[in-house]
Amino acid sequence: MSEKDHPLFSDISSDIFAFSFDGLSSPLIDLKFRTGPQKGDHTLGWGLAWYPADNKAAMVAKDPAAKDTVSLKGAMSDWEGFRSTVFFCKVRGAATGYTHLETQPFTRSFAGQDWVFMHNGNLDKEAIKGLHHNKSIFLEPLGRTDSELALVFLLGKIEDYGARTLAAIDHSVLLSWFLQLDDLGSADMAISDGVTVAVFYGSKSQSSLYYSRIKPPHATEGFQSDAASFALNNPRDTFRTAVVFASSPFASGNWTPMQGGQLIIARRGAVIWTNKKEAPSKLPVPPQQPDRPSALSSPILQGGPLEKITERNALFASVQAQSQQASIVAKLASMSHVQSNVINARSVTHAPDGSPLTYRLYDVVHSTEYTYEKAVEHSTHTFRLLPVEDQLQEVIHSTLTISAEGEDVRFEDVFGNQNIHYSIIKPYKQLTVSCRSLVKIFGQAPDDYGPAQRQARFPISWMPWQLQVMEPYLLLLEMPETQIAELLVYARAFSERNAGHVMDTLNDINLTIYRDYQYVPGSTSFSTTPFDVYANRKGVCQDFANLFITLARLLGIPARYRMGYIFTGANYENKIQSDASHAWAEVYIPYIGWRGFDPTNGCLVSQDHVRVACGRNYLDATPTSGTIYRGGGKEELRVQVTMNEVYL
Template identity: 35%
Template sequence: MPNLFAMSFEGALAPSIDLKCLSPGPGQKLPDGWGIGFYPGGEPSAAVLKEARPPEGSMRGELVRQWENLEAACFVVHVRSATWGSITDANTQPFSRSYGRRDWLFAHSGSLSAPLATPNDAIFEPVGSSDTEAVFCALLGELQRHGWKSLADCDPVVLRDWFASINGQGDLTVVLTDGSDLAVYADIVGGASGVHVIEVLPPYAELAFADSDLCVDITKREVKSRKGIVIATNPLEALPPVASEWRKLDPGSLLIVREGAIRSETKAIAPAQRPERRRAIRPPKVLPKTMRVTHHTTYTYKNPVERSIHTLRLTPMHDRLQQVLENRLSVSVDGQSRDYEDVHGNRVRRLLLETPFTELRIESESIVRLLDTDPLDFRSIGPRSTIPLVWMPWHRQILAPFLLPQELPESELQELVEYAMSFVSRNNYDLIDTLLDMNASIFREYKYVQGATNLTTTPFEVYVDRQGVCQDFANLYICLARLLGVPARYVCGYIYTGPKNANQVQSEASHAWLQVYLPEVGWKGFDPT
């Protein structure tokens, strides 16, 4: 049985937590106490349910199992085997303290050789007599000394080193959360008080983690499947099994999670092994490149085609990002043609073929000068942009076509809004960080499966199934961006992987990605594939 269990998900869960250890079998004994901490409604105020010296078949434990209002994105569960301090509520974890206009939760697996001494001038003082609460109060005092009022403010290296200094006095595996971020420190020895972590990725219809003493059913109350991180001192069996596996955190390392995503993992490094910090050197400026792009498409038919109409968009865009130096478009069958520019600025050729044919070959050859030599330059020189974006009325009018999400049922759009907002809140409403997080998450969490989708597949279906191809991932990203009020548009073209790259075959077929309009920057490309 894990005596320390925690969860962080990208949206609210209403799990059923069954403390089966409160109904022990023959030869087993009841725990000395248990507690559950969570943040109802995503508020910075924490709720803690706990019980010292619980009776067999505890009514409080039954309340936790049945309580439908046990809903939050972050949970901390602790089952106590007392070492220091009497068996009372004051010594039962998790502990809660208010600091920086939010409630903090703290839980500890292990035992120190002796409780920390509390200085006379300490701002935070323990109520009980446990070693855990003394560590918690000392930690909050350290945060106050640095002026850190949230885990996001903390330097992970400094925080890890502080835990390591306490770890020298005994076993120390801890979970600390401020309701937004959740930090996990793994005991430096990594023995009995080590800690394990598993990543949960949708889609899943049912999911629970259980052993003979504890069962946490995430989907019992039919909450949508969401991405999350689960932490336990002893791994629990996933029911049904999930694709990912439990991994043990390196001894002495510090893991920080926010809304189901790992934000940082700071390994333990011996002082003699710490690398010398080097001054950052700006990479040399990349010069524009000239590329020759040749596109071939061949259609073959069993019976002759006597009359057909074709629309070709095979001329590259000519704009501030690239210049078209030459372009030639040829068709193997004679017919009438008309070139024009569509409403998006694309050069289009419309063909009317009235000569019968069984094979049609289309070739486009272009010489293009690439001017976008710094595609990762997303930041403007002005203040950072945050969500929601505020546009001038004329800007919004011009960008209106790129702000309309796909036509989907309201229920599906609402779920996609919640999904999009999980990236926003996880990145403190920063525009660029949110867009980069969305890009990386789709790349990492969605499977590239050819044939799994078609031209009618909607962004919501891709979100639910978590699979597709480049056009699906681009359309999902565009939908999420537009729901956040960020202009986005679909782009089709080619990627150059280099002559010796293993992915060279990908550069021989057209590829889909997207562009997002960034204030004071312009259109910039994002590729979630």
């Protein structure tokens, strides 16, 4: 039953609103139920649809029997899920008997995403059924309205056309479908696939339809009309632009009436196509009111540094006390609207879910022994053996012992690695280099990928200066173009099967290399390329790290090589690399930082890994390297690494 077929339709008003933003927004929308003399038992209804965080699944909130807008405001409360680039809203009077099935907007899953649809008017239901030639069981209406019949007709046309999105449909073809419905009655319609918004104004419409492009700066008082009001007063929406469609013009802004038979297609806050030239608006345009200055000012409390405490129990007592103090401060902050954050990661004792975060202590010994057939008279060496010192890794002490007398120069290289350049000045036939380190690895809460700036999906956008800094970690090793093209297809397959989700894609690459590639010592050399590893499906940790780095860079993610150690006392199926240095990959995630992936063991880098040196590739991060200028002859090399966990 259509709205006009209902016996009480003459007393029912109906308004539709559609928004297309250029970025995620959370407009404050309020609907005004029109009042007047009514016959019979009337209720008031509304419906709201949006795509949280631009996901393909739409969120729909409806109340077919509302008496006021209290439930609507509750649905749009300021929570993270109410952020989208597309919003559809409809308010209308409803008679007793209307349910959610008859309340708009309608939504239907089709071609891998939810489609949202609104209609204001009255169409010949039997005639629509005659047009609806696609009899797919997935395109059967659930309710009893002509509006839903119009939706399944359009989806049937899209399926017959072979398209999966509105962007894939020729604009004129899409218009022809709307015109077919326009011949059957009044047809003010709006449809969206979550990215594109298409709005059609029927030539026989009994109401009006306007549109406007809202640009910053936004007036704090927002926009008011007889049917609704909306405002962009969320600080995150300061620079948002939107194309807005409404059944009635608002008191401020430039609102253009749509012409009969006009189709407007909008995407990301801009009109990209219309079949009719814009008619000059005859509506009065009041001057915009200046924005009021923001009165928000929230100081951030920062705690002072902890005194260095050598006794472990005393340290934990201090940490627990500080944690309790921070909890009290947080409670006070929540009461006074002051935000407090613990910024020293080592002092955080619990993850957000309440699980404890403790450190682990390792004793690592890395010993390298060179033996030569003839005495070496002159050689120079570079040692990168000192573990990283940062918020999550603390070096209690580290000593380097070199068996031959020489001169050393200590420096930090461009990658932040601590280097010792060593020049040996006396002949030797055997050289032993041994580094012993006692290292703490602190626990870290799982990363939160919720904030939009962290860009959970491809493609990842970079600022120009970020690209400059990250350029060394985005350039590929030189290989034939055909090999790179093949690896690109391989990399894209991970992204496509994970729907472009960044972390899911990276985890998939990590686990696939672990599962599909064989660890074979001696099967590769320093000249082995990532394509060789891909083609042969075997290698060692260095090769797997290089392949992971290449695939990440092909997807536009900066990646670097990391050398360190792994504690294999953990319950890994693949307990390897316990007697030598280990290698893995690190990628940079916007507003997260560098995160490690260990494809050799199919795991994320955690408290089992001790980080030492990093760089673009192995050469930048090799633990020991050198050049013999005179003497030496045949060389024998023996490397041994022992890593034990220390319990206090």
